[in-house]
Amino acid sequence: MSYNIPLFKLNFDEKEANAAAEAIKSGWISTGPKCEELEQMFVKMFNVNYAVSMSNCTDALHLCCLVCGIAPGDEVLCPSLTFAASANCIRYVGATPVFCDIIGPEHININPADIERKITSKTKAIVVVHMGGFPAKMDEIMEIAKKHNLKVIEDACHGPLSEYQGKKLGTIGDCAAFSFFSNKNISTGEGGMFITNNKEMAEKARLLRSHGMTTMSYQRASGHATAYDIVELGYNFRLDDIRASIAIEQLKKLPADLQERIRVRKRYVEGLSQIKGIVVPFADNTEFVSNYIMPIVLLNSTKEKRDKIRESIHAAGIQTSVHYPAIHKFSIYKNSSTHLPVTEYVTDNEITLPMYAALTDEQIDFIIKTVRKSLNE
CATH class of the missing domain: 3.40.640.10 (Type I PLP-dependent aspartate aminotransferase-like (Major domain))
Incomplete structure (x- = not known):
């Protein structure tokens, strides 16, 4: 697609x-x-x-x-x-x-x-x-x-x-x-x-x-x-x-790139924080960071609901991802005694939104609007 x-x-x-x-x-x-x-x-x-x-x-x-x-x-x-x-x-x-x-x-x-x-x-x-x-x-x-x-x-x-x-x-x-x-x-x-x-x-x-x-x-x-x-x-x-x-x-470009990512994240956080039913991880962070990805976590949700919301966002022309599936659930690491309830909830209900320095304010606003609409469908 x-x-x-x-x-x-x-x-x-x-x-x-x-x-x-x-x-x-x-x-x-x-x-x-x-x-x-x-x-x-x-x-x-x-x-x-x-x-x-x-x-x-x-x-x-x-x-x-x-x-x-x-x-x-x-x-x-x-x-x-x-x-x-x-x-x-x-x-x-x-x-x-x-x-x-x-x-x-x-x-x-x-x-x-x-x-x-x-x-x-x-x-x-x-x-x-x-x-x-x-x-x-x-x-x-x-x-x-x-x-x-x-x-x-x-x-x-x-x-x-x-x-x-x-x-x-x-x-x-x-x-x-x-x-x-x-x-x-x-x-x-x-x-x-x-x-x-x-x-x-x-x-x-x-x-x-x-x-x-x-x-x-x-x-x-x-x-x-x-x-x-x-x-x-x-x-x-x-x-x-x-x-x-x-x-x-x-590496020469990195400092300027990270400054732009700060702008992108700030606009994301301002818009996404107005949407009920989601959490923006690290929303209270005040440190200088790379902003490698833009994750959100759905509240009171399920993996099936998350996947349906992702499909709706994709239908609007916006690519998303998941960071990450839980390692302890992979076949090579699966162990019946390993139970990580918070990790398991987050991995089933996290959505990674687009994040890069070239994102415009208009694109960010469109993504936020699409997330809100997809949550309410």
Whole structure:
């Protein structure tokens, strides 16, 4: 189906095309100078000590688990209201995801109280997802982690440049992962970034990113080394310079793009707050955030009603989505003992509306009007 108002639009122009072409013309298209440039931009813009470019966010999360020492037999607490990669990364290292509920429809991030309830002698870490780029309750989570000697991994794939009490998301826990997937705030098709303030973690991530090799091809080609050793069982999680060159242009555009998204969200919240029967998650947020998505949650509703309302919105030419199906309901994770009532309600009754900087006031007003009409049908 063709939509007049899509869910997302790429913020691309000739700058990305020219950057990719220049990388190709340079003769070096694998991991090289553009990846290094992108990493240094992250270090500066995110006020973090170390950044390691990655093939995607899932691989960055995998490395987060490895550098935090998570291993078979360990348990890691995480939300179920997120994309599957946030839990899959735990399984990759042989550990067990323990799913925690969210706070509520008004704050769809992991509930610190449920984190504390589910800590056992096997618990090694917490994976925190900042849904939509809105910060989780990090003060409470970090206090719990300190009390129980747990590592904190921030899945910040939704939140580039989002802040929590003056700190950039991804710089509060032990390490973090960002996504450059095609519909993210920074888009290269595939790609990601690992960040940390811990030198040992950064060095291990950089080593494991490329087969556990002590030097990389670009270093050898540049004359900085002539040989290498393999000192750990690593992976091929490298980003290439073509995508890095695109990410550099995207990162340059990001601050202005996020300012426009603030405008879009403000108009949404003003209009949607007048509609009975829905909640806008994080409506009271005052932090600077990325506004990656625009979720609403229906009240006193059912999955069937939600789906019918989505169909009505689609019929008006507006694309919507759902963020996300509950991970603990997927066949691979299904466990009869896992019961997350708030998560289950929200995943059955959430609708994601279009969100991108180029949305006009008229389009936003039309979406709000359509949502109101669809609710009353």
